Amino acid sequence: MQIRSLEELNKIKQKSAGKIALRLHRDTTTTGKNILVCGGTGCHANESDKIIKILEALLKSRGMAEQVKVIRTGCFGFCEQGPIIKIEPDNVFYVRVGLKDAKAIVEEHIVNGRWVERLLYEDPQKKEKVNTQEEMTFYKKQLRVALRNCGLINPEDIYEYIAVGGYEALGKALTQMSRAEVIEIVKKSGLRGRGGGGFPTGLKWEITSKQEDEEKFIICNADEGDPGAFMDRSILEGDPHSVIEAMAIGAYAIGADKGIVYIRAEYPLAISRLTTALRQARELGVLGKGIFGTSFNFDVRLKYGAGAFVCGEETALINSCEGKRGEPNYKPPYPAEEGYWGHPTCVNNVETFANIPVIMTRGAEWFASIGTEKSKGTKVFALAGKINNVGLVEVPMGITFREIIFDIGGGIPHGKKFKAVQTGGPSGGVITEKGLDTPIDYDSLLEIGSMMGSGGMIVMDEDDNMVNIAKFYLEFTMDEACGRCVPGRIGTKRLFEMLHKITSGKATMADIDALKQLAYMVKDSSLCGLCQTAPNPVISTMKHFWHEYLAFVEDVDHPQGEGRYIPKNKIGLKS
Amino acid sequence: MTKPQEIDVMEPVEQEFPKEKYDELESFINSLETTKGALIEILHKAQHIFGYLPRDVQLFIARKLGIPGAEVYGVVSFYSYFTTKPSGKHTISVCMGTACFVRGADKIVEKFKERLGIESNETTEDGLFTIKDVRCIGACGLAPVVMVDDKVYGRVKVEDVDDIINIYRRKGAEVCR
Ligand SMILES: Cc1cc2nc3c(=O)[nH]c(=O)nc-3n(C[C@H](O)[C@H](O)[C@H](O)COP(=O)(O)O)c2cc1C
Ligand code: SF4
Ligand code: FES
Ligand code: FES
Secondary structure, X not given: OOOOOHHHHHHHHHHHHHHHHOOOOOOOOOOOEEEEEEOOHHHHHOOHHHHHHHHHHHHHHOOOOOOEEEEEEOOOOOHHHOOOEEEEOOOEEEOOOOOOHHHHHHHHHHHOOOOOHHHEXXXXXXXXXXXXXXXXHHHHOOOOOOOOOOOOOOOOOHHHHHHOOOOHHHHHHHHHXXXXXXXXXXXXXXXXXXXXXXXXXXXXXXXXXXXXOOOOEEEEEEOOOOOOOOHHHHXXXXXXXXXXXXXXXXXXXXXXXXXXXXXXXXXXXXXXXHHHHHHHHHHOOOOEOOHHHOOOOEEEEEEEEOOOHHHHOHHHHHHHHOOOOOOOOOOOOOOOOOOHHHOOEEEEEHHHHHHHHHHHHHOHHHHHOOEOOOOEOEEEXXXXXXXXXXXXXXXXXXXXXXXXXXXXXXXXXXXXXXXEEEEOHHHOEEEEHHHOOOEOOHHHHHHOOOOOOOOEEEEEEOOOOHHHHHHHHHHHHHHHOXXXXXXXHHHHHHHHHHHHHHHOOOOOHHHHHHHHHHHHHHHHHOOOHHHHHOOHHHHHHHHHOHHHHHHHHOOOOOOOOOOOOOOOOOOOOOO | OOOHHHHXXXXXXXXXXXXXXXXXXXXXXXXXXXXXXXXXXXXXXXXXXXXXXXXXXXXXXXXXXXXXXXXXXXXXXXXOOOOOOOOOOEEXXXXXXXXXXXXXXXXXXXHHHHHHOOOOOOEOOOOOEEEEEEOOOOOHHHOOOEEEOOEEEOOOOOOHXXXXXXXXXXXXXXXXX
């Protein structure tokens, strides 16, 4: 069956409503239950698939398979406590569920209606069991917009997506709105690109829509090269349809009829979920020819990356899509003017797309009411490192680091002291104790010497040596620099070598001074964003942890022997 | 002065692949709507079929697409996912993403290297193991993470390294028997 109008979509929505009614607490009449099992990468790695099989077998043997459905969802965000199982409509949240716990869940909870006490989450501060998701400090300050369907619906079932209002935004846009109106809503919402740069999405769409060309493209950047960030893959794994729907809306707005998802080959689970979603979308006609009975045609294909961080940069990504080495180009021309095969191309990030359908259905004003003056909406962060609650958190812009790390993240494990948090991935910087109360948005992060980047947040404790951390990042960028430009190719290598010399205790003050100078040189002269930002961890750690650099050279006097070496310019003064 | 061994280095003797593998690759290429821009896609497929991308396979693709071999090699060497060396029976991927690093992944990879006597991207002499560094497999909650083939081991400690190796050594021995 193909959906030809909003009415037909609505009919399907009503028919499918029953599938998720229990979960949304809209159905109080039946005795049925839904067992939601996390199928995200973290829980998947912890054998959540096997748990599903056991649950299903147990239910079947008791003849309860009809009443009690086991549903594999996307990531709940609380990956530290995985595998996670939620039982609806009871609203009970079980954590760290092992293979042998499946039996207890069926026998105790499902059959006897008694909660399995030991699987409930225990609040580490209050030492009390907490049974619902809403009561957990991890979720209290979160606001799930981009992640709204992750952990709620089965990502492999388009009907569940339609049941929560999926594809309505696309239907509305195509049948009731002009292209300019769609762009206007996105502009008014204040949505800025979540891929790192924070460029206003509506403006990018507008620029692309104004280009005169028969052929245009829309690309979803699912490369996610930042090591330690996994929000994009989680969205694709947990809610692929929202990205597909948003791409179709964007394509309509800019006048494209072809879309590409550029995704890394190392993300097999995301690829498989996306492939399934695309097939279902085509079957229902929300992709393909004459969508919603209009003259709008659109389809999406996948292109696989092959493990190069620089391919996340949009011009490099386009080269890679064309089957070439993924080297960046000079900008301008920007992809919006001249992109894939020379045609105007709009490149947006996965999380950016995930926000679009809600903006269309709930309105620009609603979205703009969340966040700060210049950064609207929410941001998903991948919270990891030395923190109690590792996971994906989505919070309104403007929240402080202290709230994320200590309230949501539950603080630093093993009673250690907080030292720093690195944001913005390898190209960001560290934020220390002093910055903990900074409200998080694009501009304030730049002000305190870091950046939003894709949203990786790595917490470090007193045991971490910051020179080592800087060296770790430099090794990464050195490996990943494509080598196209000299400052990038040689500069990052020399920076790494200098850091290595320092950490092996062989450096002098002159080396530290040279390191500092070279850091600025690479920053100022590299061709693309990768190496322009590569020295940031060095600059930022030198600024905040200068004594740790000094500690490595403490007893080393100036090589010429005329006493202590005086650095030429104090770090932090020049920028 | 030129010794035969040195010529060997120039012209590596490569494994001969059965014709069916080439046929499979060729029919994949023929099935594409257009080969324009499809080189990476084709290389993915080829690596899937052959396990790696030896010189002969690269040249085969170059001839088939009518492009210079250097262009194919240029792309193969650019991307870390493509490999020109066969890998061992089991691939040990140690996550070197930041989350795993700050929880001690560097010590784990060192231990694997020490125990197996190889560096990253090398294969043990018996062909059983290859070590690879990977960046964030998305299970940061389990950091540090080691993946052997498709199986993920989370919260790995240095002491666990021997156990992990032994699981696969034993598996290898079972097959031989
Ligand atoms: C070195 C480098 C790596 C990047 N990696 C990514 C990435 O992995 N994912 C992403 O969405 N954007 C990445 N970007 C940003 C993209 O170039 C581009 O700005 C973004 O995809 C635009 O989408 P947005 O406006 O929705 O953020 C990267 C940029 C640079 C310079
Ligand atoms: S800055 Fe780095 S990644 Fe960018 S072109 Fe130069 S070498 Fe390549
Ligand atoms: S993967 Fe299960 S909660 Fe994140
Ligand atoms: S950093 Fe290792 S799994 Fe994410």
